Amino acid sequence: MAPIPSPPRTRPLLNGLKxxxxxxxxxxxxxxxxxxxxxxxxxxxxxxxxxxxLIGGFGIPIEAWALILPQLTQVSTLFAYNRRWISASAEPxxxxxxxxxxxxxxxxxxxAAVAPPYVIVGHALGGLYANLFARRFGHEVAGIVLLEAVxxxxxxxxxxxxxxxxxxxxxxxxxxxxRHHELHFLAETAREIEQAGPLPDVPLTIVSGGRxxxxxxxxxxxxxxxxARQRELVALSQRATHVVAPATxxxxxxxxxxxxxxxxxxxxxxxxxxx
Numbered sequence: 001m002a003p004i005p006s007p008p009r010t011r012p013l014l015n016g017l018k019x020x021x022x023x024x025x026x027x028x029x030x031x032x033x034x035x036x037x038x039x040x041x042x043x044x045x046x047x048x049x050x051x052x053x054l055i056g057g058f059g060i061p062i063e064a065w066a067l068i069l070p071q072l073t074q075v076s077t078l079f080a081y082n083r084r085w086i087s088a089s090a091e092p093x094x095x096x097x098x099x100x101x102x103x104x105x106x107x108x109x110x111x112a113a114v115a116p117p118y119v120i121v122g123h124a125l126g127g128l129y130a131n132l133f134a135r136r137f138g139h140e141v142a143g144i145v146l147l148e149a150v151x152x153x154x155x156x157x158x159x160x161x162x163x164x165x166x167x168x169x170x171x172x173x174x175x176x177x178x179r180h181h182e183l184h185f186l187a188e189t190a191r192e193i194e195q196a197g198p199l200p201d202v203p204l205t206i207v208s209g210g211r212x213x214x215x216x217x218x219x220x221x222x223x224x225x226x227x228a229r230q231r232e233l234v235a236l237s238q239r240a241t242h243v244v245a246p247a248t249x250x251x252x253x254x255x256x257x258x259x260x261x262x263x264x265x266x267x268x269x270x271x272x273x274x275x
Contacts, residue, residue, distance in 0.1 A: 012211070012247035016067070016254035023066035028073070030062065030088070033111045038090025040108050042081035046073035050117040050142035050271055052264060053109065054080040055133075057124030058183065061086050064123075067257040068264075075265050079114045081105070083182070096182035098189030102133040116140035119268050123147040123253060125182070132193050138200030142271035145264050147207045147252050151229035152190035203270040204240040205263045206233050209248035211255075241266075 028045040043062055052072055054065055062069075062080045072078045083101065084092040094100060109118075119142055122130025127149020134141045208230040212223060234242045243263055245256035253260045 012255040013249060013251065016247075016251070016257075020064070020066050020254055023070075024063050026070055027063065027066055028069070031112070032088055033108065035104060035107055035111065037084070037093045037104065039088060040081060040084075040090070040104070041086075041088040042079060042108060042112055043069070044077070044079050044112055044114060045069075046076055046078045048076035049115070050119050050268060051077035051079055051109075051114050052268065053105075053114070053118045053120050054078070055105070055120065055122040055126035055130050056080070056083070056086075057126050059086060060123070060126075064251075065253060068253050068261050071257075071261045072264060075261075075268055076119075077114060079109065079112065081108060085178075085181070092180040092182075095180050095185055095188075097185045098129060098132045098192045099136070101129050101182065101189075102136060105129070105133065106137060117142035117271070119143040119145065119264065119271060121145040121147065121264055122149055124250065125150050128152065128186075128189060128193070131199070132189065132196060134199050134202075135193065135196035138197075138202075141200050141202055143203040143205075143267035144199065145205045145207065145260075145267050146233060147260060148209050148248065148250050149206070149230075149233060151233060152193050153229060154226075199236050201237070201239065203267045204234075204237040205243060205267050206230060206240060207243045207245055207248075207252050207256075207260060207263050209250055209252060210244040210246040211249045213249050 028043045030041055030043050032039045032041050041062070052075065056064060061082050065080050069078060069080060082089040084090065084096060117140055120130045120133055122128070127146040130144060130146060130149070134144050234240045243259060245252040245259045247255040249255070
């Protein structure tokens with residue numbers, strides 16, 4: 001009797017990245033506008049309110065949203081942008097604290113004629129900025145979606161690069177050409193979030209990855225800490241929903257795009273209902 005073949009191992013991130021490469025060709029045209037700190041690159045598409053504003057993770061360009069962006073343009077006005085040092089957006093001329101980052105986003109939205117209210121969608125480090133944006137501009141925010149978001153207590157270096165000596169990790173020194181880099185100011189950003197007051201009383205959805213990271217990259221304690229902090233984000237609001245994306249380690253918009261689209265669509269719908 002011939003042995004029964006084992007089912008092929010699924011590689012959702014690799015498969016997602018392949019799909020992402022194909023989807024990039026269908027992205028809306030990029031635009032560039034000049035702000036006080038230099039040019040900023042963005043895309044704007046679709047129609048409707050509240051506008052959906054996508055805030056990417058550290059160093060991640062607009063193209064990373066390619067698997068969900070076309071679908072979200074069918075939901076409402078859609079806006080995504082490249083922060084400082086990404087693609088055609090200029091290098092920063094001042095320290096990239098959270099307040100500087102979200103103030104510049106607010107100025108860019110105004111320059112691009114994207115009117116509030118907004119459903120703010122933040123991935124990874126972008127989730128930290130979404131958290132602060134919602135607290136500082138609560139009167140303009142209709143809903144929040146956090147995708148594998150950074151928690152204010154997270155140590156970005158330790159969580160991602162635990163086997164690399166701290167002396168050689170990026171973002172540890174403020175010397176050199178990149179002294180204004182956002183990674184230098186995460187502690188300041190966390191303090192700004194603490195001082196900014198509570199989140200507005202709007203629909204909130206937390207999308208967390210359900211796929212454990214490779215053991216050689218992350219310790220069991222780090223996995224438990226990450227899960228606990230995701231639950232703490234859920235506890236920020238009585239109107240929060242927690243969604244676990246089963247194929248996702250850290251990039252739900254790549255490995256579970258339909259879940260992300262559904263989460264954003266639901267928050268937009270909830271924000272439109274009379275309270």
